[in-house]
Amino acid sequence: MHEQIGWKVGGKQGEGIDSTGDIYAIALHRMGYYVFSYRHFMSLIKGGHTNYKIRAANRIVRHHGDTTHVLIAFDQTTVDYNWHEMVDGGVVIYDSTSFTATKPDDANVNLCGVPLTEIAKECGNPIMKNMVAIGVSAAINKFNPDDFIPVVQDKFGKKGQAVVDANMDALRRGYAYFNENFNISFPAPPVPERAEGDDHLYVSGNSSVGFGALAGGCRLLAAYPITPATEIMYWVIEHLPKHGGVVLQAEDEIAAVNMAIGANFTGVRAMTSTSGPGFSLMMEALGLAGMSETPLVIVDVQRSGPSTGLPTKTEQSDLNEAIYGTHGEIQRIVLTPKTVEECFLLTAEAFNLAETYQCPVIVLTDLYMGMSYQSIDKFPVAAVEHRRGKLITEQELKDLGVYEYHRYNPEVKDGISPRSIPGQKNGRYVALGNEHNGIGIEVEDLETRTSQVAKRQRKLANFQHFTGVSVDGDSDAPLALIGFGSTWGVLEEAREELEEQGIKVKHIHFSRVFPFPETEFHAAMESVTQGLVVELNTTGQLTELIHKSAGYHGVLEKCLKYDGDPIGLSEIVSAAKKTFKVGVHS
Amino acid sequence: MHEQIGWKVGGKQGEGIDSTGDIYAIALHRMGYYVFSYRHFMSLIKGGHTNYKIRAANRIVRHHGDTTHVLIAFDQTTVDYNWHEMVDGGVVIYDSTSFTATKPDDANVNLCGVPLTEIAKECGNPIMKNMVAIGVSAAINKFNPDDFIPVVQDKFGKKGQAVVDANMDALRRGYAYFNENFNISFPAPPVPERAEGDDHLYVSGNSSVGFGALAGGCRLLAAYPITPATEIMYWVIEHLPKHGGVVLQAEDEIAAVNMAIGANFTGVRAMTSTSGPGFSLMMEALGLAGMSETPLVIVDVQRSGPSTGLPTKTEQSDLNEAIYGTHGEIQRIVLTPKTVEECFLLTAEAFNLAETYQCPVIVLTDLYMGMSYQSIDKFPVAAVEHRRGKLITEQELKDLGVYEYHRYNPEVKDGISPRSIPGQKNGRYVALGNEHNGIGIEVEDLETRTSQVAKRQRKLANFQHFTGVSVDGDSDAPLALIGFGSTWGVLEEAREELEEQGIKVKHIHFSRVFPFPETEFHAAMESVTQGLVVELNTTGQLTELIHKSAGYHGVLEKCLKYDGDPIGLSEIVSAAKKTFKVGVHS
Amino acid sequence: MATIQDFKTEKPTWCPGCGDFGVLNAMQKACVNLGIEPENVAVASGIGCSGKMSQHMGGYGLHALHGRSLPNAQAIKLANDKLTVFAAGGDGDGFGIGMGHFIHAMRRNIDITYIVMDNHIYGLTTGQASPTTEVGMKTKTSPKGAVEQPIAPVQLALAQNCGFIAQGFSGNIKQLTSLIEKAIQHKGFSFVNVFSPCVTFNKVNTYDFYKSHLVNLDEDESYDAHDRILAMRRVAEANNIVVGLIYEDPERASFESTLPGFPETPLVEEDLSISEEGYEEILATFR
Amino acid sequence: MATIQDFKTEKPTWCPGCGDFGVLNAMQKACVNLGIEPENVAVASGIGCSGKMSQHMGGYGLHALHGRSLPNAQAIKLANDKLTVFAAGGDGDGFGIGMGHFIHAMRRNIDITYIVMDNHIYGLTTGQASPTTEVGMKTKTSPKGAVEQPIAPVQLALAQNCGFIAQGFSGNIKQLTSLIEKAIQHKGFSFVNVFSPCVTFNKVNTYDFYKSHLVNLDEDESYDAHDRILAMRRVAEANNIVVGLIYEDPERASFESTLPGFPETPLVEEDLSISEEGYEEILATFR
Ligand SMILES: Cc1ncc(C[n+]2csc(CCOP(=O)(O)OP(=O)(O)O)c2C)c(N)n1
Ligand SMILES: Cc1ncc(C[n+]2csc(CCOP(=O)(O)OP(=O)(O)O)c2C)c(N)n1
Ligand code: SF4
Ligand code: SF4
Ligand SMILES: [Mg+2]
Ligand SMILES: [Mg+2]
Numbered sequence A, B: 001m002h003e004q005i006g007w008k009v010g011g012k013q014g015e016g017i018d019s020t021g022d023i024y025a026i027a028l029h030r031m032g033y034y035v036f037s038y039r040h041f042m043s044l045i046k047g048g049h050t051n052y053k054i055r056a057a058n059r060i061v062r063h064h065g066d067t068t069h070v071l072i073a074f075d076q077t078t079v080d081y082n083w084h085e086m087v088d089g090g091v092v093i094y095d096s097t098s099f100t101a102t103k104p105d106d107a108n109v110n111l112c113g114v115p116l117t118e119i120a121k122e123c124g125n126p127i128m129k130n131m132v133a134i135g136v137s138a139a140i141n142k143f144n145p146d147d148f149i150p151v152v153q154d155k156f157g158k159k160g161q162a163v164v165d166a167n168m169d170a171l172r173r174g175y176a177y178f179n180e181n182f183n184i185s186f187p188a189p190p191v192p193e194r195a196e197g198d199d200h201l202y203v204s205g206n207s208s209v210g211f212g213a214l215a216g217g218c219r220l221l222a223a224y225p226i227t228p229a230t231e232i233m234y235w236v237i238e239h240l241p242k243h244g245g246v247v248l249q250a251e252d253e254i255a256a257v258n259m260a261i262g263a264n265f266t267g268v269r270a271m272t273s274t275s276g277p278g279f280s281l282m283m284e285a286l287g288l289a290g291m292s293e294t295p296l297v298i299v300d301v302q303r304s305g306p307s308t309g310l311p312t313k314t315e316q317s318d319l320n321e322a323i324y325g326t327h328g329e330i331q332r333i334v335l336t337p338k339t340v341e342e343c344f345l346l347t348a349e350a351f352n353l354a355e356t357y358q359c360p361v362i363v364l365t366d367l368y369m370g371m372s373y374q375s376i377d378k379f380p381v382a383a384v385e386h387r388r389g390k391l392i393t394e395q396e397l398k399d400l401g402v403y404e405y406h407r408y409n410p411e412v413k414d415g416i417s418p419r420s421i422p423g424q425k426n427g428r429y430v431a432l433g434n435e436h437n438g439i440g441i442e443v444e445d446l447e448t449r450t451s452q453v454a455k456r457q458r459k460l461a462n463f464q465h466f467t468g469v470s471v472d473g474d475s476d477a478p479l480a481l482i483g484f485g486s487t488w489g490v491l492e493e494a495r496e497e498l499e500e501q502g503i504k505v506k507h508i509h510f511s512r513v514f515p516f517p518e519t520e521f522h523a524a525m526e527s528v529t530q531g532l533v534v535e536l537n538t539t540g541q542l543t544e545l546i547h548k549s550a551g552y553h554g555v556l557e558k559c560l561k562y563d564g565d566p567i568g569l570s571e572i573v574s575a576a577k578k579t580f581k582v583g584v585h586s
Numbered sequence C, D: 001m002a003t004i005q006d007f008k009t010e011k012p013t014w015c016p017g018c019g020d021f022g023v024l025n026a027m028q029k030a031c032v033n034l035g036i037e038p039e040n041v042a043v044a045s046g047i048g049c050s051g052k053m054s055q056h057m058g059g060y061g062l063h064a065l066h067g068r069s070l071p072n073a074q075a076i077k078l079a080n081d082k083l084t085v086f087a088a089g090g091d092g093d094g095f096g097i098g099m100g101h102f103i104h105a106m107r108r109n110i111d112i113t114y115i116v117m118d119n120h121i122y123g124l125t126t127g128q129a130s131p132t133t134e135v136g137m138k139t140k141t142s143p144k145g146a147v148e149q150p151i152a153p154v155q156l157a158l159a160q161n162c163g164f165i166a167q168g169f170s171g172n173i174k175q176l177t178s179l180i181e182k183a184i185q186h187k188g189f190s191f192v193n194v195f196s197p198c199v200t201f202n203k204v205n206t207y208d209f210y211k212s213h214l215v216n217l218d219e220d221e222s223y224d225a226h227d228r229i230l231a232m233r234r235v236a237e238a239n240n241i242v243v244g245l246i247y248e249d250p251e252r253a254s255f256e257s258t259l260p261g262f263p264e265t266p267l268v269e270e271d272l273s274i275s276e277e278g279y280e281e282i283l284a285t286f287r
Helices: A018-031 A074-083 A116-122 A126-139 A145-159 A160-183 A205-215 A228-243 A252-267 A276-281 A284-293 A318-326 A340-357 A367-371 A394-400 A446-459 A485-500 A518-525 A541-550 A571-582 B017-031 B076-085 B116-122 B126-140 B145-157 B160-181 B205-215 B232-245 B253-265 B276-281 B284-291 B319-324 B341-357 B367-370 B394-400 B446-459 B484-501 B518-525 B541-550 B569-580 C020-033 C050-056 C069-079 C090-098 C098-109 C152-157 C174-186 C207-213 C230-237 C276-285 D020-033 D051-055 D069-079 D089-096 D101-109 D153-159 D173-185 D205-212 D228-237 D276-285
Strands: A005-012 A034-040 A051-057 A068-073 A086-095 A110-114 A199-206 A220-223 A246-249 A271-276 A296-302 A333-335 A358-365 A373-376 A430-432 A471-473 A479-484 A504-510 A513-514 A530-535 A554-562 B002-010 B033-039 B049-057 B066-073 B086-095 B108-116 B201-204 B219-224 B246-248 B270-274 B296-303 B333-335 B360-365 B372-377 B430-432 B470-475 B479-484 B504-510 B512-514 B530-535 B555-558 C039-045 C060-063 C085-092 C115-117 C164-169 C188-197 C242-248 D041-044 D058-062 D082-088 D111-120 D164-169 D190-195 D242-248
Touching: A005 A018, A005 A074, A005 A479, A005 B219, A005 B270, A018 A126, A018 A145, A018 A318, A018 B360, A034 B446, A051 A074, A051 A271, A068 A126, A068 B116, A086 A126, A086 B504, A110 A126, A110 A160, A110 A340, A110 D190, A116 A160, A126 A160, A126 A246, A126 B219, A145 A276, A160 B205, A199 C276, A199 D173, A205 A228, A205 A358, A205 A367, A205 C276, A220 A228, A220 B066, A220 C069, A228 A246, A228 A367, A246 A541, A246 C069, A246 D101, A252 A271, A252 A296, A252 B569, A252 C060, A252 C069, A252 C098, A271 A276, A271 A358, A276 A284, A276 A296, A276 A318, A276 B372, A276 C188, A276 D164, A284 A296, A284 A358, A284 A430, A284 C098, A296 A340, A296 B201, A318 A333, A318 A358, A318 A513, A318 A541, A318 B049, A333 A340, A333 A367, A340 A358, A340 A373, A340 D058, A358 A367, A358 C069, A367 A485, A367 B512, A367 D051, A394 B484, A430 B116, A430 C242, A446 B253, A446 C098, A471 A485, A471 A518, A471 B066, A479 A485, A479 A541, A479 A571, A479 B512, A479 C188, A485 A530, A485 A571, A485 C115, A485 D069, A485 D164, A504 A518, A504 B518, A513 B205, A530 A541, A530 A571, A541 A554, A541 B541, A554 A571, A571 B201, B002 B076, B017 B049, B017 B145, B017 B201, B017 B555, B017 C098, B066 B076, B066 D228, B076 B086, B086 B126, B086 C230, B108 B126, B108 B541, B116 B126, B116 B160, B126 B145, B126 B270, B126 B430, B126 C188, B145 B160, B160 C069, B201 B205, B201 B555, B205 B232, B205 B341, B205 B360, B205 C188, B205 D276, B219 B253, B219 B555, B232 D276, B253 B284, B253 D058, B253 D205, B270 B555, B284 B296, B284 B360, B284 B430, B296 B341, B296 B367, B296 B479, B296 C060, B319 B333, B319 B360, B319 B512, B319 B541, B341 B372, B360 B484, B372 B470, B430 D051, B470 B518, B479 B484, B479 B569, B484 B504, B484 B530, B484 B569, B504 B518, B512 C115, B518 B541, B530 B541, B530 B569, B530 C276, B530 D190, B541 B555, B541 C020, B541 C188, B555 C115, C020 C115, C020 C174, C039 C069, C050 C060, C050 C085, C050 C115, C060 C069, C060 D173, C069 C090, C069 C098, C085 C090, C090 C098, C090 C152, C090 D101, C098 C152, C098 D101, C115 C174, C115 D153, C152 C164, C152 C230, C152 C242, C164 C174, C230 C242, C230 D228, D020 D051, D020 D082, D020 D173, D041 D069, D051 D058, D051 D082, D051 D111, D058 D069, D069 D082, D069 D089, D069 D101, D082 D089, D089 D111, D089 D153, D089 D205, D101 D153, D111 D173, D153 D205, D153 D228, D153 D242, D164 D173, D173 D242
Parallel strands: A005 A068, A068 A086, A086 A110, A220 A246, A220 A271, A271 A296, A296 A358, A333 A358, A430 C060, A479 A504, A479 A530, A530 A554, B002 B066, B066 B086, B086 B108, B219 B246, B219 B270, B270 B296, B296 B360, B333 B360, B430 D058, B479 B504, B479 B530, B530 B555, C039 C060, C039 C085, C085 C115, C115 C188, C164 C188, D041 D058, D041 D082, D082 D111, D111 D190, D164 D190
Antiparallel strands: A005 A051, A034 A051, A034 A373, A199 A373, A333 A513, A471 A504, B002 B049, B033 B049, B033 B372, B201 B372, B333 B512, B470 B504, C164 C242, D164 D242
C-alpha cells in the first residue's frame, strides 16, 4: 500500500489530455483524496507535448511530486519525456492502437500496450480513448469504476444520458481489459478521514485569488488576457456580477491598470491581474497610484521571462520589478502568498492594505501556484476583514465647510490623511501624479515637496502586518532553507526529508517581501550559520534583497532554477545536502 | 577682485528671463570665462517664478555655485526667493519702474532700484528692460559694453541692424545709469588663459548626449517629447540629417523604443531619449532587447519623480528602475556620466557596448546635467571609437550555406554570438522575445532554455570597461564622499573644501553602476572607514546598490536631497562635517 | 442649485488668452445649466496644459497620466454612475499617446464625455509637433515643416461609429456650452473636439484663423446629424474645419445598459461583504 | 529568382486548417511573383498565433512584442529601404493593444505592408473576446455574449486616409496574393486586413460563414477604389464583410519621400564616422 500515487497522462496538445487529467483528478478529489495536479503545456494550440500530472495522497500535499507510478502515454514522446520520473516497477500504459512504445533505457518500468483507441471505437467513438485510459488507471489504482459516475455525469450530462453512458462504458471496458490482461497494481491509499469542520475543496491559485478579491470587497476587475493570469479573469467574470461587481476587458494592460486606479479613486475596491509583460506595461501607472496615494491592487502571476519568455512555464523572476519598478520612488507593499489559502487571504487583505496605506499593493504569485489545482481543507473565510482605512465622513466634511478639506494634509502624524470619495459634498480634491499641496494642486516649492515626500514616507515607516516571515521546523537549527511564494509546499517537504535524514534545518519563508520584514527575518536567522535560498530565477533576486536589506553576505548560498519547470523535491534536497556539507545518516 | 562671480536674473515665466540669462552667459563665455548656468523653471508656460543663475570663473566650474553677487529682480518674489544666497555686500537690482523692493531681512545686501522699464521705453520698447539690466550688470562686473556687441548681433541680427542698435543702446544706458547713480562693483576676475590646443565650448548635457550619439554612429533617433529630454531631440533633429540620419517623433514612448529596436535589428545604431514617465513605459521593450540580444541605447534624463512629479526639477531616482526594471532577467549596462564630456563620450560608447554585448545600454543623466550649460575646454572626440562587436560576414555566411547560420549559438564561449544583418544572404534568423533555439525559433525544452540563459549570462560575467569608479583626492583617506552621475562636479568642490579644512577625504564616483564595478569599488574603499553617499533621491538607491553588491553595512551614511533643486556645495560640506565628526581646523 | 462660482477653483495657470479658458468656462456653464452639483462631477485629465482641466474645474479631479484619462474616466463612471464624468486633455494626450484608448472608448460606449482641447501643438512641453499639427507647420520638432498627415479625430470617431460627435471652438463659448450640454445628456460615450488656440506656440491655428475658416454646421438647416456617411463627407470636404453637432445616434445602447448583470446600485454603494449563501454557492463550485 | 521553397522555414505550428496558413502562403507567393529574394524581406510580428508569421515566413524575422510590430517594422524600413518590410499580427495585437500604432502608421505613411490576420478572437491565449469579436458572440471572457461594438479596421483606415486599403480572405489565396502584391508595390503604408478563420476558437466566423457572406469588390466593375467616401459607404453597407482592393491613393507621398533631408543611401550603409569638417561645423555651434 502506498501513501500516495503519482499518475500522469501525456500526448499532443489538443488531444484531450487536459480533460482526461481533469476527470481523474476531480474523481480522486471527490473520493476524498488530497490531490495536487500540474499541467505541463506549450505556447501553441495544437501539437507539442503536454502532460498532466496528478499526485493523490492521504494527507495534504502542496506539490505535484517528483515521481510517477502510472503514466498514460498517447505517443512515444510522452514515454521519452517522462520516463525518468517513473518509480521502480511503475507502469506505462500506451495506446497500442496507434503505436508501439519502446523503452528509452532499461529501467525497471512496465510497458503495457492497451488498444485504447480500438476499445473506444467499440464504444462508438475513438475520442473516448481517454475514458478507456481512465478505466485502465482505475484498475491499476484499484478504484471502483462506479466512483467515476458523478464526475462523468457532471462532465457529459449536458450532452445527454447516452453520451454519459457511452463514456462510462468506455471506462468500464478499459478497467476490464487491464484486469484481464495484466496483473500490476498501485493501489491508492485509504481515503483520509476528514476532520470536524473541514471542507474538501479543489482549488487553484488563480481561483483562490479571484475568490479572495471578491471576498475582500473587490467590485471591479479590469484586465487584459495573458497566460497564466487569464483564469483569474474567468473566475471573476463568473462570480463578480452576482455580487454587484463589474469586469472590464481592457484594450491593453495600461488601460486595465488605469481603470483600476479610476475605480479606486471613486471609492470602489478594484484590481487588475496580469503576468510579466503586462506588469511591465503598468510601471508608469504604478507610480501614479503611489504619488496620488490611490489604493490599487495588482496581481502578477509570474511566468518564465524575460520578455515573452516561456509563456506557459513558471518562474519567480518579477520580484525586482515588483519592488523597484517605476521611475522615482513610491510607497508600495509586495505580498507573496505561499499557499492557495494565502492566495485567497492575502488577495483579500491586499485591499485592506491598499486602502489603509493608500498605496499600491502587488500580489505576486506564479504559473505553478496559479494554474495548479489542489485539494485543501478550507478557505480562511472567517479571517477576511474589511478595513477601509481613513475615510472622511460627510459630517466631518460638513463641519469643515467648503474648500477646507485637505486630502493631502502633510501634517498627519502617520502620513496617512483621510480620503474623500467623489460625490461627497465639500470633499473636492485632485488626485494627481504631480507633486502637490494639500488639496492636490501642483506646486513646486521646496517646503511642500519635502513635506509631502516625508508624509508619504511615514506611511510605511513602521509597517506591521501579519504577513512577513514564517518559520517552520526546529527554531534552533543552524541551517535554513529560505524561499518566498509558491515554493513553500515543496520546501516544507524538503525540510521534512532533510530532518528525517538527520539534518537540522529550519524553513524560513517570506509571504511578504516588501516592506522587507527585517526584524522578523533577523530573529529567524539568529540560530542560522548557513542558509540556502531557493528561488526560481537566474540571479537570486530574493538573495540580493536580503543582502541589501539585512546583510548576510557569505551566509547565504543560492539554489536557482529557471528552466521553466517547477522545482522538484529531490532538486532541493540534493542542493541542500551539497550546500550544507553535513554528515548524512544513511 | 573675485575668483568668480555669481549672477542671477529672476522674474515671471514668459518675461524673457531665459533670453536675458542666455545673453549674459554667452557673452561671458565668449569673453573667455568658464561659465556654468542653471535655469530654475516651472511646469507651466506663463507666470510662476523662474530664475537663471550664472557662475563665471577663471577656472573650469562644474556647478552653478551656492552664492550670488548680483541679482536682477523683476519682481518681489525674485527678491524673496533668492535673498538667502546673496553674498555679504551683494547687490540686488530691481526694476523700480514696476515696484519698490523690500528687504526680507536685514542681511547686508544692497537693494538698488533702477528704472529698467523706463530706460527701455526711452530706447523705444519696454521689452528691452532686459538689455538695460544686462548693461547694469556689466557695470557692476566691470565689463566693457562693447564686449556684448557680438552676442547682441547674433541674437537680434536677423531682425535688422536697427533692433541690434536699439538693444545695444539700452545696454549702454543701463551701464551708464548704474555708474552714475551707484558705486558698487563686483569686478569679474581676469579672463583665464587658454591652454595650447584647448577649445572653449559652451555645452549642455543634452547637447553633449546628442553630439555623442552622432559621433558614436547613431543614425536613427526615435523619441517622444518630454522635459527635460526633448532638447536631445532638438539637437539631433538639427544635426543628424546632415550626416545621413533620420529622426522620428513617435506617437508615444513605447513606439519610440520599439522603433529603436527595429533599427538596431536592421544594423543601424539607433537610440531613444526620454525621462522617467517615458522610461517606465519602455520596460517591456527593454526586456525584448535583452532577450532577443538586440543592441539598444536608451537615454533617461532623470527628473524629479515619482509619476509626473516635478517635471522641471532634477533628481537621481531612476537608478533602481534602470537596474531592475522589466519583468524577468536580462543583461544590461547602466552608465552614469559624471561630466558633460562623459555625456558625450559615454553616449558614443553606449553604442559600442550595446553592439559588443548585444544588449540594452541605459545612459542615465538628469535635468541638472542635461539642461545646464557650461564652458568646457574640449570634447574628447579623439577618444570616440566604433567597435561594432561580432558581425558575421557575407563570406562566412556563404561558406556556411543555407540554414546553417545559428544567430543564437549557445555554445559561444563568451556568450556573444555573431549577428547577421537583414539583407545578408544565408543570414536569416528570427530575433525574438520568446525563449528560442539557435536560429530564433520558439522552443521550450529544458536544455535549450538553460543553455540560452547561460549563454546570455556569460556575456557580462567578466565585464571590463573603462567606465566604473573614479577616485579623486588622497588615496589613503579614511573618509570618502561617494556619488554617481551629475554630482561629480559639486562633490569635487566639496572634497576640495573639506581638504582645505584639513579633513582627509577622497571622492569615489560611479560613471557606471551596472554591472556593478565591484573590484574597483572594493579597491577604492580599502582605506575607508566611513563613507558619505550623496544622492538626489529619497531612499538612497546607490547606497542600497552598494549594500547589495558589496556590503559596507554600517560604513555608509547617506546625504539625500529630493526637493527638486540641485544640491549645493554647502549642503554637502555641512552633511560631511556632521557625518565625519572630525575635529575641524578653524 | 450650483452656480458658476461653485465650479471655480484656483486661478488657472494658463497663458492669458489661452483657448482652454473658454473650454473651462463652457464646461462650468454646461454643468450649471444642467443643474449638476460640483461634488457629483469628476474630471479625469491627462498631462498637458489642457490636462490641468481637472485642477481648474470644480468637482473631483483625477489629474492622471499623459494619454490615460479615458481609462480612468470610464472606470470612474462604472464605479459610480451617479456622477457626471468628463475625460479631458489635449491633442497630443488624446490623439498621440492616448489614441488606442480613444478608439476603444468609442466602441465600449460608457456614458462619459470626452473633451479634447485640440490646439494642434504640444503646449506644455513648449511647442513640438502634435498629431494634429498641419503638414508644413514649423514647430520645434519639425523645424522644416511637419510632414506627417494630421490625425482626423472627427472622421475616426465617425468611422468607429461613436454615438455622439461634436466639434467646438473656444472662441464661441455659447455654442460650445450647448454642445457640452448635449454631450452630457447623451447616454453613452460622447466626444467633443474643441479648437482651442494655443496663443503661445501655435501662430497658425489662431482665433482669427478659425473665425475666418470655420463652417458652422449648427447653422446649416440642411445638415442632418444622423447620417454617418453624410457627416463623413461633409467633414472631409471642409477639411475638418467645422463646428457644431456632427453626429448623434441616440439609439446606440451604452455599455452599462447592455452588460449582462450590470448592477442597479452604483458599485460604490455595494456592500463589501458576501452573504452566507453567497459563500456557500461559491464554495460549492470548488467541491 | 527565389521560389516558394526559399520562403519556407520550419513547419508552422498552427492548428490544422487555421486560416493563417493561407496568409503565409499568399505572402510567400506575392514575394515570389514580385521577384523578391528572401534575404531582402523582413517581417516584424506581434504576439499571437498570427504573430508566429515572422518565424514561418522565410526572410528575416523580428518576433516582437504584443501589439508593437508596427513601430518595429517602420524603423526597419527607414533603416534599410532596400528591404521589403511586413508587419504582421492578429486582431488583438493590431486593433487592441496596438491600435494607437496602427492609426499613427497610417498618418506617417512609411512604405511597409501591414497584414492583419483578423480571426475575431484571441487565438493563442485560447479564446477570449477580441476587438473585432461580434456583438453577442460567446467567448471565454464574454460567456454571455460580447457587448462592445467591434472595431471597424477598414473604416478607420479610410477615415485616417490610409493610402492603400485591401481586405482579403484566407479561403481565397489567389485574390489575397494579388492584393498583397499590390500592397507591396504601393509606395507608402499599405494595409491588408485578412479574414483568417480560427478553426479552434471561433465557431461563428468560419470559412463557410465568409464563403456565404463575403462581397467581392474586385468583381464589381462599378466600384471605384479611388473615392474614399464612396468606399466608406460601401464598406459600411456591407457591414465590413467585403474583400478586394478597397481604396488606393497612388499620389499620397510617403514619409521617406517627404521628410526633409531623408538620405539617398540606406541608413544601414552610412559611414559611422564624421569628417573633420563635420566635426568642425558642429563644434562651431558650441562656441
Ligand atoms: C509618458 C509621458 N510622456 C511624455 C510626457 C511629457 N508631456 C507632457 S504634456 C505633453 C504634450 C502635451 O500636449 P497636448 O496633449 O497637446 O496638451 P497641450 O499642452 O497642448 O494642452 C507631453 C509630451 C509625459 N508627461 N508623460
Ligand atoms: C503585453 C502582453 N499582454 C498580453 C499578452 C498575451 N497574449 C498573447 S497573444 C494574445 C492575443 C492574441 O490574439 P490576436 O492578436 O488576435 O492573435 P491570434 O492568436 O488570434 O492570431 C495575448 C493577449 C502578451 N503576450 N503580452
Ligand atoms: S502654452 Fe498654449 S496651450 Fe499652454 S497655456 Fe499657454 S496658450 Fe494655452
Ligand atoms: S488557435 Fe485558431 S488562430 Fe491559433 S493556430 Fe489554432 S486555428 Fe489558428
Ligand atoms: Mg495640444
Ligand atoms: Mg485573433
